[in-house]
Amino acid sequence: MYKRVLLKLSGEVLSGESQKGFSEDHVEYLIREIKAVSEYGVKLGIVIGAGNLFRGRDFEGLRPTISDQIGMLGTVINALYLKDRFEHAGIRTVVVSQIVSLPSVKLINYDDIDLYFDAGYVVIFAGGTSNPFFTTDTGAALRAVEMKAELLIKGTKVSGIYDKDPKVYNDAVKYSVITYDEAIEKGLKIMDTEAFSICKRYNMKILVMNFFENNNLIKAIRGDNVGTLVVPK
Numbered sequence: 114m115y116k117r118v119l120l121k122l123s124g125e126v127l128s129g130e131s132q133k134g135f136s137e138d139h140v141e142y143l144i145r146e147i148k149a150v151s152e153y154g155v156k157l158g159i160v161i162g163a164g165n166l167f168r169g170r171d172f173e174g175l176r177p178t179i180s181d182q183i184g185m186l187g188t189v190i191n192a193l194y195l196k197d198r199f200e201h202a203g204i205r206t207v208v209v210s211q212i213v214s215l216p217s218v219k220l221i222n223y224d225d226i227d228l229y230f231d232a233g234y235v236v237i238f239a240g241g242t243s244n245p246f247f248t249t250d251t252g253a254a255l256r257a258v259e260m261k262a263e264l265l266i267k268g269t270k271v272s273g274i275y276d277k278d279p280k281v282y283n284d285a286v287k288y289s290v291i292t293y294d295e296a297i298e299k300g301l302k303i304m305d306t307e308a309f310s311i312c313k314r315y316n317m318k319i320l321v322m323n324f325f326e327n328n329n330l331i332k333a334i335r336g337d338n339v340g341t342l343v344v345p346k
């Protein structure tokens with residue numbers, strides 16, 4: 114069983130695929146999955162995307178430096194939304210970020226992260242990498258290394274990493290295990306090359322799995338390969 118895990122969730126986990134905003138059904142499902150693992154005493158960090166609100170590329174005509182900042186702010190909105198929903202469900206939660214100063218957001222401080230985990234808090238890292246031109250997948254790779262996670266789980270809407278995009282090609286074949294080098298060389302678009310590279314450099318194991326399959330998260334944390342594992346060799 115993994116004891117220290119960073120979970121990356123796309124914003125669409127909150128809205129449903131290709132939808133915007135927040136879907137009550139999806140949010141309730143997410144809360145159930147997170148509650149089950151937090152009751153196991155797992156030290157859980159979460160990086161949330163903002164695809165349900167804003168992606169930089171949604172804003173035609175805006176400079177990416179600006180539209181990406183709007184996207185990053187979207188991750189803060191999602192993080193605060195989740196904090197309150199989690200706490201209503203009895204999951205103690207802290208939101209940390211480097212990009213905003215707000216009363217309910219704490220500045221990331223490495224020393225404090227262990228204190229939050231030891232006190233039983235789920236830690237939501239908001240703001241991606243804090244830089245335009247990146248994505249929350251890369252943010253997740255950085256935060257996973259920073260929090261000394263044993264595993265980075267990418268919870269998404271496909272069941273793992275395939276040889277080509279399974280939403281486009283019916284005959285796509287899923288990998289059970291793949292190395293960082295293979296994922297980068299084959300240009301598999303499930304995560305950015307930057308995210309794979311950071312994980313490779315720091316030996317951060319990745320599991321890509323379907324977040325919408327009941328109990329997948331708890332199974333993953335118990336050590337089951339419920340999707341595709343990305344490993345050094």
Ligand SMILES: Nc1ncnc2c1ncn2[C@@H]1O[C@H](COP(=O)(O)OP(=O)(O)O)[C@@H](O)[C@H]1O
Nearest residue numbers: 123164269273274275276277278280301302303
């Ligand atoms: N080789 C691949 N294996 C699996 N999924 C892939 C691959 N190439 C592209 N994809 C696509 O990557 C997407 C993963 O998206 P995700 O990062 O969760 O959300 P977003 O689309 O919001 O960035 C899936 O919807 C899938 O269709």
Ligand SMILES: O=c1ccn([C@@H]2O[C@H](COP(=O)(O)OP(=O)(O)O)[C@@H](O)[C@H]2O)c(=O)[nH]1
Nearest residue numbers: 124162163164168169181184241242248249
């Ligand atoms: O380090 C980061 C992370 C995110 N973003 C912006 O925030 C948006 C939302 O993040 P992402 O697309 O990764 O969300 P997801 O697809 O996971 O919901 C991106 O489109 C970017 O515009 C950014 O500029 N830098």
